[in-house]
Amino acid sequence: MSAGPGAEGERLYDWAAARLPSVWEFDGDEPTRQRWMLARRSISRPDEIAYYLACAPLEATVADLVRVAGCRWKIEECFQSAKNxxxxxxYEVRRYVGWYRHITLAVLAHIFLAAMAVQGHEKGVIRPTHPTSWTSPRRNSAVCWQLDPAAVLHHAHTR
Structure with missing residues (x-):
């Protein structure tokens, strides 16, 4: 099955899935979720196997689990963009509350940048080449949003 499109086409792997038994302490008498173990094996390198634990709705299929597992790279790119x-x-904090506040503000800033990028793209201010990355004043690579802050501010003030 395919884990989704990649840079060089579909990412095809061998997959194995097994449902795990319900745990009464977590699921109660009538579970609303099903736990799964998923294994992905490379076709070209069969000795490379990746394992996943999943918790999905009862009606989820193996194809659904494979599709979600294939989204892992998009999520990692998003976190890398938020880090950069x-x-x-x-963060240099000593307590959970400080860490939680920092992470919350950083994620909110990332969401703000994403919303501004979408608005800028709709208005023709931003040239999109990759939806999960934005440039800082210095250009890091050719695969990121090119945001012109002056143009965004101009559009915000002329509304």
């Missing part, structure tokens, strides 16, 4: 552009990884 919003300081998600730059």
């Amino acid at each position: 552009e919003c300081g998600l990884g730059h």
